[in-house]
Amino acid sequence: MPHVLRDTSGRILAVLDRPSAGGTEEVGQEDPELVGFLARKGPTSYFDLLRADLEFIRVIEDLIAVLLSRGVILITDLPEQAQEKLLRRGSLRRQFRDTSGLMPEDEDVL
Numbered sequence: 001m002p003h004v005l006r007d008t009s010g011r012i013l014a015v016l017d018r019p020s021a022g023g024t025e026e027v028g029q030e031d032p033e034l035v036g037f038l039a040r041k042g043p044t045s046y047f048d049l050l051r052a053d054l055e056f057i058r059v060i061e062d063l064i065a066v067l068l069s070r071g072v073i074l075i076t077d078l079p080e081q082a083q084e085k086l087l088r089r090g091s092l093r094r095q096f097r098d099t100s101g102l103m104p105e106d107e108d109v110l
Contacts, residue, residue, distance in 0.1 A: 003026050
């Protein structure tokens with residue numbers, strides 16, 4: 001669990017991986033203050049990294065779709081769990097597009 005060092009007003013100053021003699025406090029990894037602190041620190045925030053991961057997942061998903069459509073690979077060439085995940089994501093994306101109206105029809109492939 002992370003440990004935080006706070007200033008006199010209670011704001012997080014530092015995050016440590018273990019207790020410190022400076023009077024740290026143990027917090028959960030999902031603690032909103034901790035997440036906010038990490039999101040504001042460094043040239044790349046936690047949320048920037050998360051956004052990049054999600055965008056990259058979409059690139060991989062589109063690549064697999066292209067390979068499948070060209071017959072380079074078959075869906076059955078993939079492990080069963082990968083097949084299930086791809087089909088589930090595609091289904092969720094279609095449901096979201098159909099019910100929310102937020103994703104244009106041509107959003108299927110980047």
